[in-house]
Amino acid sequence: MAANGNGDFSFSNTAAAARKGLTKIQTTANGGGAGGKKQSPICHDDSAKPVKAQTIDELHSLQRKRSAPTTPITGAQSSFAPVSEEERQKQQLQSISASLASLTRETGPRVVKGDPARKSETPTVSQDTSHYFTPSIAVSDSALKFTHVLYNLSPAELYEQAIKYEKGSFITSSGALATLSGAKTGRSPRDKRVVKDVTTEDELWWGKGSPNIEMDEQTFLVNRERAVDYLNSLEKVYVNDQFLNWDPKNRIKVRIVSARAYHSLFMHNMCIRPTPEELENFGTPDFTIYNAGQFPCNRYTHYMTSSTSIDLNLARREMVILGTQYAGEMKKGLFSVMHYLMPKRQILSLHSGCNMGKDGDVALFFGLSGTGKTTLSTDHNRYLIGDDEHCWSEEGVSNIEGGCYAKCIDLSREKEPDIWNAIKFGAVVENVVFEEHTREVDYSDKSVTENTRAAYPIEYIPNAKIPCVGPHPKNVILLACDAFGVLPPVSKLSLAQTMYHFISGYTALVAGTEDGVKEPRATFSACFGAAFIMLHPTKYAAMLAEKMQKQGATGWLVNTGWSGGSYGSGNRIKLPYTRKIIDAIHSGSLLEASYKKTEVFGLEIPTEVEGVPSEILDPVNTWSDKKAYKDTLLKLAELFKNNFETFTDYKIGEDNKLTEEILAAGPNY
Numbered sequence: 024m025a026a027n028g029n030g031d032f033s034f035s036n037t038a039a040a041a042r043k044g045l046t047k048i049q050t051t052a053n054g055g056g057a058g059g060k061k062q063s064p065i066c067h068d069d070s071a072k073p074v075k076a077q078t079i080d081e082l083h084s085l086q087r088k089r090s091a092p093t094t095p096i097t098g099a100q101s102s103f104a105p106v107s108e109e110e111r112q113k114q115q116l117q118s119i120s121a122s123l124a125s126l127t128r129e130t131g132p133r134v135v136k137g138d139p140a141r142k143s144e145t146p147t148v149s150q151d152t153s154h155y156f157t158p159s160i161a162v163s164d165s166a167l168k169f170t171h172v173l174y175n176l177s178p179a180e181l182y183e184q185a186i187k188y189e190k191g192s193f194i195t196s197s198g199a200l201a202t203l204s205g206a207k208t209g210r211s212p213r214d215k216r217v218v219k220d221v222t223t224e225d226e227l228w229w230g231k232g233s234p235n236i237e238m239d240e241q242t243f244l245v246n247r248e249r250a251v252d253y254l255n256s257l258e259k260v261y262v263n264d265q266f267l268n269w270d271p272k273n274r275i276k277v278r279i280v281s282a283r284a285y286h287s288l289f290m291h292n293m294c295i296r297p298t299p300e301e302l303e304n305f306g307t308p309d310f311t312i313y314n315a316g317q318f319p320c321n322r323y324t325h326y327m328t329s330s331t332s333i334d335l336n337l338a339r340r341e342m343v344i345l346g347t348q349y350a351g352e353m354k355k356g357l358f359s360v361m362h363y364l365m366p367k368r369q370i371l372s373l374h375s376g377c378n379m380g381k382d383g384d385v386a387l388f389f390g391l392s393g394t395g396k397t398t399l400s401t402d403h404n405r406y407l408i409g410d411d412e413h414c415w416s417e418e419g420v421s422n423i424e425g426g427c428y429a430k431c432i433d434l435s436r437e438k439e440p441d442i443w444n445a446i447k448f449g450a451v452v453e454n455v456v457f458e459e460h461t462r463e464v465d466y467s468d469k470s471v472t473e474n475t476r477a478a479y480p481i482e483y484i485p486n487a488k489i490p491c492v493g494p495h496p497k498n499v500i501l502l503a504c505d506a507f508g509v510l511p512p513v514s515k516l517s518l519a520q521t522m523y524h525f526i527s528g529y530t531a532l533v534a535g536t537e538d539g540v541k542e543p544r545a546t547f548s549a550c551f552g553a554a555f556i557m558l559h560p561t562k563y564a565a566m567l568a569e570k571m572q573k574q575g576a577t578g579w580l581v582n583t584g585w586s587g588g589s590y591g592s593g594n595r596i597k598l599p600y601t602r603k604i605i606d607a608i609h610s611g612s613l614l615e616a617s618y619k620k621t622e623v624f625g626l627e628i629p630t631e632v633e634g635v636p637s638e639i640l641d642p643v644n645t646w647s648d649k650k651a652y653k654d655t656l657l658k659l660a661e662l663f664k665n666n667f668e669t670f671t672d673y674k675i676g677e678d679n680k681l682t683e684e685i686l687a688a689g690p691n692y
C-alpha cells in the first residue's frame with residue numbers, strides 16, 4: 024500500500040492496472056466523476072447525495088424496518104383481535120414461558136423476545152425488553168436470568184443465526200443452507216420411548232414388532248426437566264409456532280423449542296407456516312417439542328440405553344429430544360403423534376407421498392425410506408400434494424406437512440429437475456459435501472453420510488397443490504425396493520393382496536454399497552412405516568381396506584429395486600421406466616392391459632406397458648440363471664411368510680371374510 028499524497032491509500036497493483044489503461048468505472052449520472060476537479064488516482068465522487076444519517080449506528084438503524092417476525096405482532100390492528108396489542112404480546116410471552124417452565128420449581132423463566140446480540144445494535148428498540156413475563160415466585164438463579172426467545176424467525180434471519188453461531192453452516196452455490204446434524208445422520212428408532220400410562224397401556228401397540236418402547240411418566244419428567252433446564256441455560260432458544268395438517272378441521276397447533284437455528288429453519292420448512300394473522304391468534308399449542316439435541320440424556324436414568332432419547336408423552340402432549348441433532352427426528356416424531364390422534368377421529372394417517380392429476384385423480388405412494396415416495400410423487404405432469412405424510416378422511420386426502428424432505432444422494436438435475444431446483448435459498452441441505460471455494464454441492468459424495476437430505480417448503484415445487492388437499496385416492500401404489508430382484512416392476516393387486524402387502528411393509532435394501540457386494544437385507548415394516556405407527560397395524564389396515572373399498576381405489580405393487588438379478592448381478596430398475604409405469608397407472612391405461620399371474624406370489628403382471636421393454640415386466644425373463652431366480656423367489660416368499668405369522672391371530676375389519684382373504688393373499692408354494 025502507498026500513500027498518494029492526498030491522504031488516500033491505494034494498492035500499488037491498482038495503480039499499475041490504471042496505468043495499463045483499464046477502463047475507469049463511471050460512477051455518476053453525468054459521467055463526470057473526475058470532472059475538472061483535482062483528482063487523486065482513485066475515483067472520487069462527492070456529487071451524490073449524502074446518506075440520511077449522522078452516525079454509523081443511525082445508518083444501520085435506517086437499514087431495517089421493524090416488523091414481523093422477531094416481533095410478529097405489528098402495530099397493525101387486526102379487526103378480529105379481541106385483546107389489545109400489549110395484552111396479546113404479554114399472553115404470547117406467558118405462553119412461551121409456560122412452555123419452558125420447570126415442573127419442580129413451578130415457575131417459567133423470564134422470557135424476552137429478540138437476539139441478545141442485537142441489543143447494542145438497536146438501542147432505540149426498547150420494546151424487546153419491555154415485554155417480558157416474569158414469574159411471581161423466584162426460587163433459583165435461573166429465575167433471575169432471561170431466556171431470549173427467537174420466535175418464528177424468517178429464513179433469512181435463521182441463515183444469519185446459523186452462519187454466525189453454528190459451526191458447519193454455509194451457503195451453497197444455489198443459495199441453500201448447508202448444515203451438519205452432528206454425530207447422528209439418521210433416526211434412532213431404538214432410542215424412542217413412549218410413556219405407558221393407564222390410557223396408552225390399552226390403546227397403543229406394545230411388544231414384539233412395535234416401535235413403542237415403554238417408559239414411565241416419572242422418567243419422562245426427568246428427561247423433560249433435563250431438556251428444559253438445558254434450553255433455559257442457553258442465551259437464547261428458537262421457538263416455532265406452526266401447524267400440521269392442511270385439513271382445516273383437523274389442524275394441530277405445534278410448538279417447537281430448539282437450541283439451533285438449523286432446527287428452527289428445518290421445521291419452518293417442514294411444518295405448515297402460519298400467516299401473520301394466524302400467528303397472532305395462535306394461543307396455546309396442542310403439542311410441544313423440546314429439542315435439546317446437543318445435550319445427552321443421563322444414562323443413569325431408568326430406561327435409557329444410550330445417550331440419545333426421544334420421548335413421547337401423549338397425555339402431556341409433549342416430546343423431548345436429547346442426544347441427537349438429526350432433524351428428521353422432529354418431523355417423524357410429530358408424525359407418530361398424528362398416527363395416534365387422527366385414527367381417534369376416524370381419519371387414516373398414512374406414510375405415503377401423494378399427488379393429483381389434472382383431472383383430479385389422486386394417487387398415494389406408500390413405501391419405506393428410500394423406495395421412491397418423494398421422487399415419484401414429485402412429478403412434473405402432476406400436482407404435488409405431499410411427499411411423505413398424509414391423512415385420509417371422509418372428505419379426501421390432506422398433507423400433514425408444509426414441506427418435503429428429499430434424499431439427495433446422487434441427485435441429478437436431469438433426472439430430478441424439480442427437486443434440484445427446490446434446493447435454493449431457504450432450503451436446508453444436511454450433511455452434504457461441497458466444493459470449498461465455489462460452494463457447489465457434490466451430491467455423489469458420501470463422505471459424511473449416505474443419508475444426505477434436503478428440506479424445502481412444498482411451494483418450492485412449481486406444481487405443488489396449495490392448499491395441499493385433494494379428493495379420494497383412485498390409485499394406491501405400494502413401493503418396494505426389492506434388492507433380491509424377484510418382484511415384478513409392477514403388479515395389479517386385489518384388495519386382499521393390497522392389505523397383505525400393506526401389513527407386511529416389505530422392502531430390501533443393500534446394507535452398504537461401499538465395502539463390495541453384500542447380501543440384500545429384507546425389512547418388513549408394518550404399514551410401510553412401523554417406526555411411526557402407534558396402534559396395532561391391523562387398525563390402520565382395516566381403515567385402509569374400508570376406504571379403498573368404498574372409493575373403489577386400485578392397489579398396485581411397484582418394485583423400484585433390482586431387475587435382472589439380485590443386488591450385485593442385476594441393476595436397479597431405471598427411474599424413467601418406473602416413471603412410465605406410474606404414468607400408465609395414473610392414466611388408467613394399465614388397468615386396461617392384459618395380465619398374467621406369477622407363480623409363488625400370485626401377482627397379476629401386465630404383458631405390456633408403454634415405454635417399458637416388455638421382457639422386464641416378468642422378472643424371470645431378466646435372470647440368466649433360472650434356478651437362481653426360483654431359489655431367490657422362494658427365499659423371499661419364506662421371509663414374507665415368517666414375518667406375517669405375528670399377524671395371523673388378528674381380525675381385520677368387521678367380519679372374518681377379509682381376514683381370511685388377506686391370509687390367502689400371501690405367497691403360495
Ligand SMILES: Nc1ncnc2c1ncn2[C@@H]1O[C@H](COP(=O)(O)OP(=O)(O)O)[C@@H](O)[C@H]1O
Pocket residue numbers: 390391392393394395396397398399410429430431432583584595596597598599601
Ligand atoms: N426406479 C427408481 N424408482 C424410484 N427411485 C429410484 C429409482 N432408481 C433410483 N432411485 C433413487 O432412489 C431414491 C428414492 O428415494 P426417495 O424418493 O427419497 O424415497 P422415500 O421418499 O420413499 O424415502 C432416490 O434417490 C431416487 O433417485
Ligand SMILES: C=C(OP(=O)(O)O)C(=O)O
Pocket residue numbers: 210351355391392393396397411428430
Ligand atoms: C425422513 C424420513 O422419511 P423418508 O426416508 O421416508 O423420506 C425418515 O424415515 O427418517
Ligand SMILES: [Ca+2]
Pocket residue numbers: 391392393
Ligand atoms: Ca421413512
Ligand SMILES: [Mn+2]
Pocket residue numbers: 396397398410411428429430
Ligand atoms: Mn421421502
